Amino acid sequence: MVDLSINFAGIRSPNPFWLASAPPTNSAYQVNKAFEHGWGGAVWKTLSEPIMNVFNRYGAIDYNGQKILGLNNIELTTDRPLEVNLREITDIKKRWPDRAVIVSLMAESRRESWHDMVKRTIDTGCDGIELNYGCPHGMSERGMGAAVGQVPEYCSMITEWVSEVSSVPVLVKLTPNIADIRLPARAARKGGAHGLSLINTVNSIMGVDIDTLEVQPSVDGKGSHGGLAGPAIKPMALYAISHVAVDPEVNLPISGVGGITTWRDAAEFILLGATSLQVCTAVMHYGFRIVNDLVDGLTNWMEEKKFRTIEDFKGKSLSAITDFGNLNLLCKTVARIDEAKCIHCNLCHIACDDAAHQCIDMIPLNGKSQPRVRLEDCVGCALCFLVCPVDHCITMVRRDEGKEAMTWNNLIKQLPQPLTWESLRAFQLKHGIDIH
Amino acid sequence: MNNIAPKLTPGQYEKNFAEIHTPFSPNQATMEANRCLYCYDAPCTKACPTHIDIPTFIKKIATENIKGSAKTILESNWIALTCAKACPVDVLCEGACVFNERGEKPIKIGRLQRYAIDWYFGHGMPTLFKPEKSNGKTVGVVGAGPAGLACAAELALMGYDVTVYEGKKAAGGLDTWGIAPYKMSYKDSLNEVKLVESFGVKIKTGMLVGKQISIAELEKNHDAVFLGVGLGDASDLRIPGENLDGVCDALEFIGRVTTREWRSVDVGKRVAVIGGGNTAIDAVTEAKRLGAEEVMIIYRRSRAEMPAYDFEYELARNDGITFHFLTAPKRIIGANGIVEKLECLKMKLGPPDAEGRRIPEPIPGSEFQIPADMVIKSIGQKTSDDFFSQIPNLKVQHGKVWVNEETMQTSNPRYFAGGDCVNGGKEVVNAAADGKRTAHGINKFISNK
Numbered sequence: 001m002v003d004l005s006i007n008f009a010g011i012r013s014p015n016p017f018w019l020a021s022a023p024p025t026n027s028a029y030q031v032n033k034a035f036e037h038g039w040g041g042a043v044w045k046t047l048s049e050p051i052m053n054v055f056n057r058y059g060a061i062d063y064n065g066q067k068i069l070g071l072n073n074i075e076l077t078t079d080r081p082l083e084v085n086l087r088e089i090t091d092i093k094k095r096w097p098d099r100a101v102i103v104s105l106m107a108e109s110r111r112e113s114w115h116d117m118v119k120r121t122i123d124t125g126c127d128g129i130e131l132n133y134g135c136p137h138g139m140s141e142r143g144m145g146a147a148v149g150q151v152p153e154y155c156s157m158i159t160e161w162v163s164e165v166s167s168v169p170v171l172v173k174l175t176p177n178i179a180d181i182r183l184p185a186r187a188a189r190k191g192g193a194h195g196l197s198l199i200n201t202v203n204s205i206m207g208v209d210i211d212t213l214e215v216q217p218s219v220d221g222k223g224s225h226g227g228l229a230g231p232a233i234k235p236m237a238l239y240a241i242s243h244v245a246v247d248p249e250v251n252l253p254i255s256g257v258g259g260i261t262t263w264r265d266a267a268e269f270i271l272l273g274a275t276s277l278q279v280c281t282a283v284m285h286y287g288f289r290i291v292n293d294l295v296d297g298l299t300n301w302m303e304e305k306k307f308r309t310i311e312d313f314k315g316k317s318l319s320a321i322t323d324f325g326n327l328n329l330l331c332k333t334v335a336r337i338d339e340a341k342c343i344h345c346n347l348c349h350i351a352c353d354d355a356a357h358q359c360i361d362m363i364p365l366n367g368k369s370q371p372r373v374r375l376e377d378c379v380g381c382a383l384c385f386l387v388c389p390v391d392h393c394i395t396m397v398r399r400d401e402g403k404e405a406m407t408w409n410n411l412i413k414q415l416p417q418p419l420t421w422e423s424l425r426a427f428q429l430k431h432g433i434d435i436h
Numbered sequence: 437m438n439n440i441a442p443k444l445t446p447g448q449y450e451k452n453f454a455e456i457h458t459p460f461s462p463n464q465a466t467m468e469a470n471r472c473l474y475c476y477d478a479p480c481t482k483a484c485p486t487h488i489d490i491p492t493f494i495k496k497i498a499t500e501n502i503k504g505s506a507k508t509i510l511e512s513n514w515i516a517l518t519c520a521k522a523c524p525v526d527v528l529c530e531g532a533c534v535f536n537e538r539g540e541k542p543i544k545i546g547r548l549q550r551y552a553i554d555w556y557f558g559h560g561m562p563t564l565f566k567p568e569k570s571n572g573k574t575v576g577v578v579g580a581g582p583a584g585l586a587c588a589a590e591l592a593l594m595g596y597d598v599t600v601y602e603g604k605k606a607a608g609g610l611d612t613w614g615i616a617p618y619k620m621s622y623k624d625s626l627n628e629v630k631l632v633e634s635f636g637v638k639i640k641t642g643m644l645v646g647k648q649i650s651i652a653e654l655e656k657n658h659d660a661v662f663l664g665v666g667l668g669d670a671s672d673l674r675i676p677g678e679n680l681d682g683v684c685d686a687l688e689f690i691g692r693v694t695t696r697e698w699r700s701v702d703v704g705k706r707v708a709v710i711g712g713g714n715t716a717i718d719a720v721t722e723a724k725r726l727g728a729e730e731v732m733i734i735y736r737r738s739r740a741e742m743p744a745y746d747f748e749y750e751l752a753r754n755d756g757i758t759f760h761f762l763t764a765p766k767r768i769i770g771a772n773g774i775v776e777k778l779e780c781l782k783m784k785l786g787p788p789d790a791e792g793r794r795i796p797e798p799i800p801g802s803e804f805q806i807p808a809d810m811v812i813k814s815i816g817q818k819t820s821d822d823f824f825s826q827i828p829n830l831k832v833q834h835g836k837v838w839v840n841e842e843t844m845q846t847s848n849p850r851y852f853a854g855g856d857c858v859n860g861g862k863e864v865v866n867a868a869a870d871g872k873r874t875a876h877g878i879n880k881f882i883s884n885k
Contacts, residue, residue: 064498065470343537350476362477369477389473390538 002302003309004295006040008276009169009194009253011128013040013100016266016310017294020197020257020278021046021104021130021173023075024288028088032095037288038295041100043197043278046132047085047121048077048106048139059206059217061232070232071281072206074217074224076138077106082120089124100276101125102171105162106132106144109154114161128168131159131193133184134175134200136227146200149175152187159191171255173197174240176233181240185250196244197255197278199237201227230281234259238272245273246318261290263297270310271317325409330431332400333380335360335373341393344368348384348394356383375399379435404431437682438774439705439809441727449698452725453617456751457521457547462500465551469498472543475534480545483532485869486513490529494548506556507564509549510631514589515582515868517557517628518611520550521620523865524745557627567635568595573882576601576658578645581609582864583855584664585632586871587878592635594879599658600637603644609666611864613691616718618725622694651826655850659885660878663827663837663846663853664871667817667861673710677768678813682775686711686719686814693722704809706730708778710765711814712742717749719812720757731757732806736764736783736796762796766803768811778808820857827851836860843877844870852878 004015018041019025019034026045034042053076061070078085093101103126107113121129133155135145148154155172162170172188174181176199185196203225206216215223237258244250256274260266261282269277282290307313337348337360349371352360359377362369373384380396388394415423428435444452460468472494480490489508496505509516525531525546533542556562575591577584580602588598606612608625615625633639643649654661670685672678682704692701703726709719712735724731733752735742738761742749752759762783769777782802785794819835831838831847837858839845844852854870856862 065467343534344479345473345475345534346477347473347475368479 001308002299004299006275006310008100008255011100011102011169013276014098015040015295016270016276017291018043018100018102018255018276018278019283020280021132022280024280024283026078028092031092034288035096035099038291039099039288041102041276043102043104043130044085044089046077046104046106046135047082047117048144049108051076051079053079054219056217056219059226061206068230068281068285070228070230071284072201072204072226072228074137074226086120086124089126093125100127102128102130104130104132104173106135106139109143109148109158111161114158115165118162118165122167126168128171129162129166130171130173130197131162132173134173136175136177136201136203137225146175146177149184149200150178152183155184155187156191159188159193163192169194171195171197173200175200176236176240177203182244182247182250185244185247189250189252193252195253195255196250197257198244199233199240199258201229202233202236204228229259231259231261234265238268241269241274242272242318242321245315246321263294263301266294266298267301270314273315273318275310275314326407328405328407329411330400330404330406331398332433333382333396333398334375334378335380335382335384336395336397337371337373338393338395339370341390342371343390344370345389346371347387347389351383351387356381360384437702437704437809438776440702441705441729443699444727453698456618459554460547460551465497465548466500468544468548469494472498473534479532479534480529483528485865486872488512490545493552494543494545497548497552502552502555503562503564505552509552510564513865513868514586514632514872515611515628515864516549517553517624518582518615518620519865519868520546520553521624522615523863526747527745528865561631561634565593565635567593570597571595573597573659574599574657575660575662575878576654577662577664578654579609579664579666580607580629580639580641581664581666581855581867582611583867583871584609584662585629586868587662587664587854587875588637589632589635590872590875591878592637594875598637600639601643601645601649602639602641605642607639607641613694614687615694616690616722617694617696621696646823646826659882661851662874662878663851663857664855664867665820665823666856668820669818670813671816671818673765673813673815675765675767677770677775680768680770680775681773682770682809683768683811683813686715686812687817689812690715690718690722693726698726701726703728706808707810707812708732708734708806708808709812709814710734711816712737712744713814713816714744714748716814717744717752719814720752721755723812724755724757733757733759734763734765734778734780735759735761737794738762738785741793764796764798769805775808775811777805778811779803779805817861843880844874845877845881849881
C-alpha cells in the first residue's frame with residue numbers, strides 16, 4: 001500500500017503536492033477549494049509591505065499551437081492588507097488541521113520588520129514559513145525578494161533574524177537568477193533554515209508584439225522584466241535541485257518548484273532530491289482539479305516500482321549524475337530504425353544530414369524514401385531518435401559489449417601530456433572509433 | 437418533360453447546395469497546420485501532380501504567414517483554389533500523408549490550401565508575382581480551362597504576350613461550368629481567371645477557334661499555339677429514344693446548375709442517370725438536391741468496376757440515390773415525344789478486357805422497364821476529332837492528341853497540348869500541371885527558334 005504522506009522538516013502533509021506561493025494561494029476561498037480537491041499543502045501568497053499591482057500582469061509563450069509552455073508574471077506580493085490575510089490563514093488552518101499551511105513572507109531588510117512579521121504570522125497557527133528570497137521583479141527593486149537571494153550574506157543574515165523568533169520550521173525560497181545557487185543555499189543553512197524551496201521564477205521578457213512593437217505583457221505601452229514559470233523552466237529547476245541536493249554543505253530537505261505539471265514531473269523531482277513539490281502554473285492553466293492525476297498517477301507509478309513511501313525513492317537518481325569527465329567514452333551507441341514502423345516523414349534524414357553526422361541515407365523503396373542508418377558512420381548522438389514522431393521507431397542500440405570503460409578523467413592520466421590530436425586519434429582508432 | 441419536380445424555396449436550395457467542406461477558421465487552420473510534421477521530401481508533395489511544396493505552405497500557415505503560404509502554393513499551381521476544393525485529395529496528397537501510416541487522420545491539406553488561397557483572394561490578390569519584361573513573342577491558347585489558364589499564366593510571367601480563345605461566354609472551362617456547387621462556386625473559378633488576367637493575359641470569350649477565328653489566323657498571329665480544348669460533347673447512348681424531350685447531357689445539366697439559378701433548372705420527379713463515373717454522381721446528387729423525388733444510377737457493371745471515387749459514391753448514397761448495377765439501357769420509351777420510361781437489360785460480368793475490367797454481357801430476356809421523366813447521359817465525352825483535323829500534321833490517337841510528354845509538343849512543332857484533350861479526361865490538377873509544364877516546353881521551343 002503506497003503512502004504518499006511526507007514529513008518535511010517537521011511539516012507533515014498527506015501528500016507531497018503543495019500549491020506554491022502564487023496567485024492560486026491568494027485567499028481563503030482558493031486555499032479551501034484546493035484542499036477540498038485534495039492538495040496536501042499550500043504556501044500562502046507572500047505577505048509583505050504595502051504594494052499595488054498593475055492590471056495586466058501575465059505573459060505566456062505558446063509553442064506549435066500548445067498554450068502556455070511558459071508563463072511569466074509581474075504580479076507582486078499580496079495586495080490585500082496583512083490583517084485580512086492573517087485572519088484567513090488562521091481560519092484555514094483550523095479547518096484543515098491535516099494539511100500543510102505554510103506562509104510566504106517578505107519584509108523590509110530590517111530586523112524589527114522581520115521579527116514583527118514572523119511573530120504575527122506564527123500566531124495564525126501555520127505549520128511553517130517560507131522566506132521569499134526569489135521574486136525577480138518589482139520587489140527586488142525595493143531591496144527584497146531576489147535582491148536578497150542573490151547576496152548570500154543577506155540570505156544568512158535575514159534567515160538568522162527569522163530564526164531568532166520563529167517557533168515553526170523556516171524554509172528559504174531561492175532564485176535561479178544567480179551563477180551558483182549553492183551559495184545562497186549554504187547561506188540559508190548557515191542562517192538556520194530548516195528547508196529550501198527552489199526554484200523561484202526566471203528573469204524574462206516574454207516577447208514583443210510585432211504589430212505594436214511593445215513588449216509583453218504590456219501595461220499602457222510599457223513592459224517590465226518578469227518571472228518565468230511553467231513547463232519551460234522544469235529542466236532548470238531539475239538542475240538546481242540536483243545541484244543543491246548533493247552539496248554536503250547544504251544538506252537540507254528540498255521543496256521542488258518549477259514547471260511541475262504532471263505526476264511524471266513530480267516523480268522526476270523527487271528522484272533528484274525533492275521531498276515536497278510545489279505547483280503553480282499548471283493550476284493557473286487548468287485549475288486545482290489537476291491534483292487528482294498528480295496523486296493518482298504518482299501512486300500507480302510507485303506501486304508499479306514497489307516504492308511504498310516518498311522516502312523510498314527520494315534522491316534515487318542523484319547517483320546517476322556525475323561530471324562530464326566521468327562519463328564512459330567507450331559506451332558506443334548507434335541509431336536503429338525499425339523500417340516496419342517508419343512512416344517516411346524523413347525528419348531523421350534531414351536532421352542528421354543538416355545538423356549531425358550525415359549518416360542516414362534515403363533509399364528508394366516501393367516508391368517511397370526509406371531512411372537507413374550507415375552504422376559505421378553513426379556517432380550515436382540520438383538527434384534522429386529525438387526528432388522521430390513515431391514511438392519506438394528509432395532506438396539507440398548499444399554496440400560495445402560493456403566490458404571496456406574509459407572516462408576523460410582517466411584517459412588524460414594515461415595519454416602523454418600535453419595532449420595532442422594524434423594521441424587521441426590513436427586511442428579512438430584502437431577502440432574502433434573513427435571520427436571523420 | 438413530364439412531371440417536373442416542384443420548385444423548392446430559396447432557403448431549401450441554399451441549404452441543399454451549401455458547401456460540404458466549410459472553410460477553416462484562423463484558429464482551426466493554425467491548429468491543423470501545427471499538426472503537420474513538416475516531413476522532408478514529403479510524400480504529399482510527390483503525390484500532387486503539380487508538386488506543391490505542401491509542408492512549406494502548411495508551416496507558413498502555422499506561423500501566420502498566410503501571404504507567403506499562398507505564394508508557395510501558387511508558384512506550383514495557378515489553379516490552386518479549384519484544386520483545393522475539387523481535388524480527390526483522398527487519392528492524392530492526403531492519401532499520401534504519413535499520418536495514414538501511423539493510423540491517424542491525414543492532415544487536411546485541401547482545406548488548408550483553401551484557407552491560404554481564400555485569404556489571398558479575400559485580400560484583393562496582393563501582388564506576389566511580376567511578369568518579366570515583354571520578350572516580343574506571342575502565344576495563342578485555345579481553351580480557357582485549367583490547362584489553358586495555367587499555361588497562359590506561366591508564359592505571361594516569362595514575358596510572353598498571351599491571348600486565350602474561349603468559345604463559352606465565361607472562362608474557366610469545367611472549373612466554371614462543371615463542378616458541383618456544394619464543392620465550389622463558379623465564382624472561385626472566375627477569381628482564378630482574374631489572377632491569370634492580372635499577369636497581362638488577354639482572354640477572348642465567345643471566340644470559338646475554327647468558327648469566330650480560323651486556324652490560319654491563329655497561326656498567323658502567334659509564334660506557338662497551346663491546345664487546351666478538353667473533350668467534346670457527351671457521348672451518345674446509341675439506343676432508340678435518345679432524342680426524346682427529357683433526355684439530356686450530364687455536363688449540360690451540371691453547367692446549368694453551376695450558374696446557381698436553381699429555380700430555372702427543371703428536373704423531373706423521376707430521374708435516371710446513365711453511367712458510373714464522377715460526373716454521373718454529380719448529376720444524380722444535383723438532381724436530387726434540385727428536388728427530384730426518385731433519382732437512380734443505371735450502370736452496366738458492378739460497384740467494383742465503377743470509376744467514381746469512393747467518397748463520391750458515399751455522397752450519392754447519403755443523398756438517397758438508388759443504384760442499378762449490372763443494368764444497361766436498351767431503349768428510351770416516350771409518348772408524344774416526351775420521355776416516359778427507360779427499358780433496361782440485366783447484365784452479367786464476363787471475362788476481363790485488355791485493361792482488366794470485366795466486360796458486361798447482357799442476360800437475354802432480362803428486359804425490364806423503369807418509369808422516368810428525365811434521362812441524363814453520362815457515359816463519357818466525345819473526342820474533338822473534327823476540330824483536330826483542321827490542324828495540319830496533328831497526330832491524334834483514339835481521340836487524344838499525341839504529345840512529347842516532356843515538352844508537351846505535338847507532332848506539329850508549333851502546336852502544344854495538355855489537359856483532357858491529351859490525357860482523355862483526368863482531374864483539374866492534372867490539367868493545371870500539364871499547362872504549366874507546357875509553358876516551359878513552349879518557351880524552350882520559341883527560345884531555340
